[in-house]
Amino acid sequence: MPVKNRLAEMQAEITKWRRHLHAHPELMYDVYETAGFVVERLKAFGVDEITEGVGKTGVVAVIKGRSDTKGRVIGLRADMDALPIEEATGLDYASTVPGKMHACGHDGHTSMLLGAAQYLAETRNFDGTAVLIFQPAEEGGAGGLAMCQDGLMERWGIQEVYGMHNMPGLPVGEFAIRPGALLASSDEFEITVTGKGGHAAAPHEAVDTTLVASHIVVSLQSVVARTVDPIKRVVLTVGTFETDSVASNVIAHTVRLKGTVRTLDPEYRAIAEQRVRRIAEDTASAFDASAKVEWTPGYPVTVNSEAETSYAAEAAAAVAGKVNDGTDPIMPSEDFAYMLEERPGAYIFLGNGDTAMCHHPEYNFDDDAIPVGCSWFAEMVERRMPAE
Numbered sequence: 001m002p003v004k005n006r007l008a009e010m011q012a013e014i015t016k017w018r019r020h021l022h023a024h025p026e027l028m029y030d031v032y033e034t035a036g037f038v039v040e041r042l043k044a045f046g047v048d049e050i051t052e053g054v055g056k057t058g059v060v061a062v063i064k065g066r067s068d069t070k071g072r073v074i075g076l077r078a079d080m081d082a083l084p085i086e087e088a089t090g091l092d093y094a095s096t097v098p099g100k101m102h103a104c105g106h107d108g109h110t111s112m113l114l115g116a117a118q119y120l121a122e123t124r125n126f127d128g129t130a131v132l133i134f135q136p137a138e139e140g141g142a143g144g145l146a147m148c149q150d151g152l153m154e155r156w157g158i159q160e161v162y163g164m165h166n167m168p169g170l171p172v173g174e175f176a177i178r179p180g181a182l183l184a185s186s187d188e189f190e191i192t193v194t195g196k197g198g199h200a201a202a203p204h205e206a207v208d209t210t211l212v213a214s215h216i217v218v219s220l221q222s223v224v225a226r227t228v229d230p231i232k233r234v235v236l237t238v239g240t241f242e243t244d245s246v247a248s249n250v251i252a253h254t255v256r257l258k259g260t261v262r263t264l265d266p267e268y269r270a271i272a273e274q275r276v277r278r279i280a281e282d283t284a285s286a287f288d289a290s291a292k293v294e295w296t297p298g299y300p301v302t303v304n305s306e307a308e309t310s311y312a313a314e315a316a317a318a319v320a321g322k323v324n325d326g327t328d329p330i331m332p333s334e335d336f337a338y339m340l341e342e343r344p345g346a347y348i349f350l351g352n353g354d355t356a357m358c359h360h361p362e363y364n365f366d367d368d369a370i371p372v373g374c375s376w377f378a379e380m381v382e383r384r385m386p387a388e
Contacts, residue, residue, distance in 0.1 A: 003319060006119055007374040014374065015367045017041065018111035019093040022365070025082030025100040025107075028141040029056045034080045034110070038134050041114050045121040047132075055147030059134040060156060061117060065126035065385060072128030072385045075153075075161035075343070076377050077336060078113035079106045079138035088361035104358045105166040108365035108373070110134060112164070115370065116377035128385035131156045133339075142299065144335035153342045160308055161345035162380050163336045164373060166365060168358060170351030173372045175316035176327035177348040179309040184233070184262035185269050186298035186333035191216065191280045195289040197245070197253030206251040210243055212287045213255040216280050217241065220259075223275045228268055235262040235331050236272065262331045264301055302337040305344040312346040315379040319372060332358075350376070 017037075026034050035057050042050050042061045049062035087094050087101040095101045117132050133152065137143030152158065170176055193213045198206025217238050228234045238259040243252035261272045277293045284291035304312075309325070316323040327349065336347050350373050356362040 003371045004119065004375045004378060006122070007115055007371045007378065010115055010118065010374070011367070011371050014111050014115040014370050017114060018107050018365065018367060018370065021107035021110060022102045023093045023096050025095050025097055025102045027084060027100060028081055028137045028139065029143065031057050031080045031136045035059050035134065035136070038080070038110065038114065042117060045118045047117060047121050054152060055136065055143055055150045057136040058143065058147045060152070061132040062156065063117065063120045063130045063132065064124070065128050065130070065387065066124045067127045067388050068129065069127055069388055073131060073157045073159050074128065074381055074384050075131045075133055075156070075158040075345070076113060076116065076380065077133040077135055077161060077163040077339060078109040079135045079143070080110050081106055081136055081139050081141070081143070083139055083359060085359070085361050089364050091364065101361065102365070103360060103363045104139065105352065105363070105365040106138065108166055108369065109164060112370055112373035113377055115374035119374065119378050120381060125387050126382050126385040127388050130381045131158055138335050142335050142338070145338040148338050148342055158343055160384065161339045161343045162308070162312060163339070163347045164350055164376065165334065165347065166352040166369060167349035168352045168355045168363070170349060172351050172353040172366050172368050173320055174322070174324070174351040175320055175348055175376070176324040177304065177309055177313050177316065177346060178325065178327050178329065179304050179306045181264040181301050181329050182304050182347055183302035183329065183334045183337070184235070184264050184331040185266070185301045187261045187269065187273065188296040188298060189259050189261065189276055190294045191257040192292045193255045193257070193284055193289055195253065195287070198251045200249040200251055203251060207287065207289050209252050209255040209289060212284055212289045213241065213257055215287070216283045216291065217257065219279045219283055220276060223272055223279070227271060227275055232268055233264045233329065233331065234268050234272060262333065264329055266301060299333040299335045300337045300341065302334045302347055303340055304346040305340070308344045308346040311384060312348050312380065315376055315383050316348060318383070319375045319379055348376070
């Protein structure tokens with residue numbers, strides 16, 4: 001079964017939706033216009049129920065099949081928010097909002113799920129209930145968690161949940177997935193090193209926090225190099241190094257470091273936090289300075305359940321002809337992980353072709369992927385809840 005004919009016919013219309021959303025990006029939970037656009041389309045499709053304000057600004061739609069003999073309920077999720085990036089594509093539908101851009105393809109994800117919604121509402125060729133989840137604040141706001149905390153799974157009786165993300169570098173229309181850990185957890189840390197400021201010409205009268213912080217940065221690399229099993233995946237990056245002085249002849253009194261830790265293993269997630277704290281505090285102490293570590297837990301590991309990964313791969317193969325069902329995990333994070341902690345399900349990658357990577361100012365979603373992604377969403381419903 002290739003791309004569904006009806007969805008191929010709808011590509012031009014869905015592309016218009018996608019480009020409208022691309023030109024009007026919104027951040028985090030402030031996706032009021034985007035959610036309104038989604039609701040307007042869903043009403044036009046004639047879905048059975050629409051609930052707004054789930055997880056602050058999320059939208060949940062219900063489409064009932066032509067029958068419901070087994071009480072089956074499948075959830076499909078797309079994210080709606082953009083990123084605080086200045087767009088540099090030069091497209092005629094580029095962002096009209098300074099400093100905001102759909103640089104991760106959420107405009108494409110939302111449009112593909114809307115396309116699937118229209119198809120499912122028209123055909124209703126399934127036995128059960130499809131729940132369509134339009135989520136805010138994936139980009140750092142944990143909108144998936146907010147929707148779960150708002151009773152997403154329980155209120156709509158969701159039994160399995162599935163999501164999709166475009167993947168630059170993978171040919172357009174191809175799919176990739178794996179069981180188990182697919183995307184990493186993401187935690188952030190901030191280390192404030194305090195010493196004794198002074199004149200650069202008299203370092204013996206000061207406690208040089210720049211030197212101390214430099215030793216901490218270098219020593220933190222031992223967390224991965226000498227603490228983690230070499231066959232495991234952990235990334236630790238110190239992203240900022242800020243002193244409280246910009247003068248060349250001043251020894252700073254404080255230095256602030258900020259960084260992130262990514263891992264595919266919850267055990268090493270806990271170990272990394274312990275090691276970061278110990279290294280920072282003890283290294284600072286050795287130089288007669290002090291270090292305060294603030295640890296901010298982020299998204300958990302995105303873990304695909306075994307059976308549901310097989311179902312998702314089968315649907316992808318039906319739509320695209322083949323699927324890479326053993327793709328390597330990657331180290332970005334994704335808050336669909338919270339939904340997978342509550343229900344069995346799977347997350348799949350859809351090729352976006354030879355484009356700039358996600359979160360790049362020249363990134364753009366490839367509209368040729370639209371009928372493929374829509375078909376996968378629809379196929380998941382029809383395959384998991386076949387019509388009687």
